Amino acid sequence: MANKTIKTHTIGAAGQRITIAVTALIVGAFFIFGAGLANSAVLHDTAHDARHAYGFPCH
Amino acid sequence: MMVRYLLAALVAGLIAGVFMSVAQEIKVTPLILHAEEFENVGGAHVEQSLAPRGSSILALADFLNPVTSAHAHEGADGGSLFGLDRLGGTILANLVVGAGYGLILLAAVLLTGIPITAKTGVLWGAAGWLTFQFLPALGLPPELPGFPAVDLADRQVWWIATVLLSAAGLYLLVARSEIWAKVLGVVVLALPHVYGAPQPEIISSDVPALLAAEFAVAALATTAFFWVVLGLLMGAAMDRLEEGA
Structure with a gap:
């Protein structure tokens, strides 16, 4: 019981932890895809210098 | 609770993106602008700029490329999001990339169960840099226009595969103590490089090699700075969340 309480306090219950992790992964990957990889002229032009600077495959 | 973790990762990423914008503006962007001067030599049209001169194969590849070359640079079509100027676009992109990598870092911390603190933040940052910058750069070095x-598309597929394999390989190598995991980790890390990145057959360019070398180093150095800042900020944020919990 005590052990469970400590665990909840340090990093959250396992189920909740996985939920946060998956949410963060999906949203984060979406951001990286949009800024770095998406095949859109407008996104490419806006992020052009940053795409080169992060070494995303470009052009 | 969930929202606080996500917010902490977002804020850490956004702040790291601001730091990165400054570093980029000093170290990286001048090299891109310099390279573009050479890129347009001998052909005023932007259409020509991305196809290496005298290479029909690459010209054909460029023609077939879903991303046409014309929109690659200022003054061409495509245009910028929200009508931002070049610097504004770069800052926006840095904020989005920062937030994205911040969230992915949070996901990695939670999925592996290896805590990130102010002390381990640098190590987490180093792992992110290896995964997303250095290891893919072994096959596809950061390139100038x-x-x-x-x-x-070939390069993007290789890049994504290399990032995924590098993350898995680093996890097996660093986080697992079993011998088989360490051996498998090394194999997984080496796999994309043994397979090989897609490379052009003709490597001549109007852009001087010295600029390319400077750019590759500048890009890797500034992204190392970005990842260290991101790792430290995430670590500090998680320390505070734990204290408040």
Whole structure:
């Protein structure tokens, strides 16, 4: 019981932890895809210098 | 609770993106602008700028490329999001990339169960840099505009595969203590490089090699700075969340 309480306090219950992790992964990957990889002229032009600077495959 | 973790990762990423914008503006952007001067030599049209001169194969590859070359630079079509100027676009992109990598870092911390603190933040940052910058750069070095390259989709597939394998390999190598995991980790890390990144057959370019070398180093150095800042900020944020919990 005590052990469970400590665990909840340090990093959250396992189920909740996985939920946060998956949410963060999906949203984060979406951001990286949009800024770095998406095949859109407008996104490419806006992020052009940053795409080169992060070494995303470009052009 | 869930929202606080996500917010902490977002804020850490956004702040790291601001730091990165400054570093980029000083170290990286001047080299891109310099390279673009050479890129447009001998052909005023932007259409020509990305196809290496005298290479029909690459010209064909460029033609077939879903990303046409014309929109690659200022003054061409495509245009910028929200009408931002070049610097504004770069800052926006840095904020989005920062937030994205911040969230992915949070996901990695939670999925592996290896805590990130102010002390371990640098190590987490180093792992992120290895995964997303250095290991992919072994096959596809950060490139300047105007450099010969093969089909974009091929390189993006290799890049994504290398990032995923590098993350898995680093996890097996660093986080697991079993011998088989360490051996498998090394194999997984080496796999994309043994397979090989897609490379152009013709490597001539109007852009001087010295600029390319400076750019590759500047890009890797500034992204190392970005990842260290991101790791430290995430670590500090998680320390505070734990204290408040």
